[in-house]
Amino acid sequence: MNERLANIKQEILEGIKEKATSRAAAFELRKQFLDSKAGKIGQLMKEMKNIAPEERANFGKSVNELKEWAQNQFQELDERMKKRELEARYESEKIDVTMPSKRGKTGNLHPITQMRNQLIDVFAGMGFEIYEGTEIENDYYNFTALNTPKDHPARDMQDTFYLSPEFLLRTQTSAGQIHVMEKDKPPIKILSPGRVFRSDDDATHSPMFHQMEGLVVDKKITLCDLKGMLDMFVQKIYGENTTTRLRPSYFPFTEPSVEVDVSCFECGGKGCKLCKGTGWIEILGAGIVNKKVLENCGINSDEYSGLAFGIGIERTAMLKYGINNIKLLFESDIRVLNQIDDN
Secondary structure: OHHHHHHHHHHHHHHHHHOOOOHHHHHHHHHHHHOOOOOHHHHHHHHHHHOOHHHHHHHHHHHHHHHHHHHHHHHHHHHHHHHHHHHHHHHHHOOOOOOOOOOOOOOOOOHHHHHHHHHHHHHHOOOOEEOOOOOEEEHHHHOHHHOOOOOOHHHOOOOOOEOOOOEEEOOOOOHHHHHHHHHOOOOEEEEEEEEEEOOOOEOOEOOEEEEEEEEEEEOOOOHHHHHHHHHHHHHHHHOOOOOEEEEEEEEOOEEEEEEEEEEOOOOOOOOOOOOOOOOEEEEEEEEEEOHHHHHHOOOOOOOOEEEEEEEEHHHHHHHHHOOOOHHHHOOOOHHHHOOOOOO
16 A cells, blocks of 8 residues: 555656646646545545555555645645746746837828818918808708709709708808808808718719818908919918919809919929919819809898808819829828828
């Protein structure tokens, strides 16, 4: 029996040396010997009935001493394994403070947001207040109040996203000027930026894009005031030597109406690929607010006049940053966005 106990001791020592490579393995080894039901030491106690009565006391004492010895061995083993695992964890989490740090990339605002902020800064410096309307409008504010006839092509389904016979996604931020003129009395000087929606999609157009409407209503407002403001705008955005020219056009809500060209900031007006050899680039539409629009809002058109202009933020950004496809502004390609940062 003593030999059997010695063999179990040897098995435990060899198991600790060879098999206990982790706390999990040590637990399984401990279970193999000290489990109350299946453990080898526990099985010895079941053999007590086969021992002669006069030898049972010594046998029980020897088994208990073996059990106590084994528990101490496994307790020491567990403490060593804990210490080893803690050291390994410390090693894996160790930071070498002498190593150069990883530099995080700094993000920047989207080009559309940058251009929007620049435009707001320019016109805020001229005394404009910001008005942000709703993207869902009714037919009256988007068309009727802006003197757009019922049979005007802009009302067609292929140009406008209708949500119902009455409501639609606004096709222009001009709808905001009606809301302002209805509730405020002149003088009025507002800038209305926001998303607009039209059923149009090609390299220079998108079904959703951003526009910025400017409106001034006061006494004796003329095209000269309009040109002075727009000259200031293009000089701030495209350079001090940039100027504008006005060409006759037609918009239902302005009379007279003009298309506004900007002198080519790439070639200085000499003619190049950007301006198609003309020295000028079309940039926005504007005009003097139609008297009917003023009257629709309860403003005396004999006493007051107004000017309005609509700037396409994407078009302004595309010209400034040399972008030839509007979709590049919406695809979030980091290679494109990283090249544009005026912050």
